[in-house]
Amino acid sequence: MNEDSERNALPTAAFASASSRPALELEHVSLELAGRTILSDVSLAIGQGEFVGVLGPNGAGKTTLMRAVLGLVPVAHGAIRIGGQAVARGNAAIGYMPQTRSALASRRVLGRDFVAMAADGHRWGLPIADSATRADVERVLELVGAGTLAARPLTELSGGERQRLLLAQCLLGRPRLLLLDEPLISLDPHHQRSVVELVRRVQRELGITVLFSAHELNPLLNAIDRVLYLGRGSAALGTVDEVITRPVLSRLYGSPIDVMRVNGRIFVMSGDVEVEKHDHEHEHDGGGSSHGHAHDHGHGHRHGPHGHGTSHGQTHDV
Numbered sequence: 001m002n003e004d005s006e007r008n009a010l011p012t013a014a015f016a017s018a019s020s021r022p023a024l025e026l027e028h029v030s031l032e033l034a035g036r037t038i039l040s041d042v043s044l045a046i047g048q049g050e051f052v053g054v055l056g057p058n059g060a061g062k063t064t065l066m067r068a069v070l071g072l073v074p075v076a077h078g079a080i081r082i083g084g085q086a087v088a089r090g091n092a093a094i095g096y097m098p099q100t101r102s103a104l105a106s107r108r109v110l111g112r113d114f115v116a117m118a119a120d121g122h123r124w125g126l127p128i129a130d131s132a133t134r135a136d137v138e139r140v141l142e143l144v145g146a147g148t149l150a151a152r153p154l155t156e157l158s159g160g161e162r163q164r165l166l167l168a169q170c171l172l173g174r175p176r177l178l179l180l181d182e183p184l185i186s187l188d189p190h191h192q193r194s195v196v197e198l199v200r201r202v203q204r205e206l207g208i209t210v211l212f213s214a215h216e217l218n219p220l221l222n223a224i225d226r227v228l229y230l231g232r233g234s235a236a237l238g239t240v241d242e243v244i245t246r247p248v249l250s251r252l253y254g255s256p257i258d259v260m261r262v263n264g265r266i267f268v269m270s271g272d273v274e275v276e277k278h279d280h281e282h283e284h285d286g287g288g289s290s291h292g293h294a295h296d297h298g299h300g301h302r303h304g305p306h307g308h309g310t311s312h313g314q315t316h317d318v
């Protein structure tokens with residue numbers, strides 16, 4: 001009986017309404033870039049603690065949506081709310097792993113210092129960490145199981161291991177929402193699986209919400225709660241069975257799409273072409289970068305399992 005009365009004494013109404021607010025809410029949102037509509041009148045709500053896979057062809061707006069949630073792309077119409085709050089730049093409740101992770105592979109810096117740089121807000125500067133920051137760095141390294149890797153320089157780590165450190169960076173400051181833009185790009189299937197499993201484990205352990213964009217659904221199939229599929233300015237949010245269907249995808253692609261299920265894998269086909277694969281074999285340098293945002297926009301260049309590109313001043317993913 002004491003338990004009950006104690007519980008009643010807590011400000012449960014305020015607490016309940018805070019915790020029942022969606023982690024992310026879009027209300028009639030339109031996004032435009034350089035006069036082009038990227039998303040048009042999209043409304044959706046993602047709950048606290050959901051792991052959502054974000055899919056859609058190249059240029060569908062996955063990156064743009066994440067940047068809008070961060071306040072880096074203005075909302076043309078409608079409203080985006082994060083945990084009930086309006087979008088604001090520098091929102092500490094959000095952790096972000098951008099799609100372009102330039103030239104990390106060539107950095108001599110030690111893994112631990114690399115993570116600490118992000119904590120200090122001096123991403124590419126010298127790590128100057130106070131004790132609270134150092135404790136947070138150790139906490140996130142532990143969370144992603146990178147305590148040992150962190151003693152090695154980035155140059156000596158595999159793409160999958162660097163991805164672990166990037167995830168650690170995103171977890172600094174205890175965000176409640178993670179936006180991970182193409183964490184699987186340029187990883188081989190084995191590393192893809194381990195990154196997905198790692199994110200899933202951390203997401204559950206912390207009870208946080210994750211938006212995880214990817215080119216292919218299959219690596220995410222057993223991990224995600226729901227899928228957010230973007231195409232032609234529209235969005236569909238639901239379980240895999242609700243969204244990965246002929247009518248929904250045909251609408252999003254604007255042409256007839258077939259969905260084939262083989263041995264627990266799903267293939268999204270347009271005629272005899274697998275669209276997810278096909279789209280991303282022709283990655284392009286889209287969208288000018290004249291916006292002067294803090295994070296540059298870029299499209300991943302497809303290359304070998306562990307890209308170590310250094311030439312031509314191009315950006316390369318880890």
Ligand SMILES: Nc1ncnc2c1ncn2[C@@H]1O[C@H](COP(=O)(O)OP(=O)(O)OP(=O)(O)O)[C@@H](O)[C@H]1O
Pocket residue numbers: 033034038056057058059060061062063064065099286287288289290291297299300
């Ligand atoms: N800064 C920009 N200025 C103008 N157009 C842009 C800009 N950034 C992106 N775009 C365009 O907006 C559209 C959506 O791009 P976005 O990068 O969000 O797509 P995406 O779904 O992330 O694609 P990908 O799978 O290739 O990463 C594309 O047509 C792109 O060319």
Ligand SMILES: [Mg+2]
Pocket residue numbers: 062063064099181
């Ligand atoms: Mg993108």
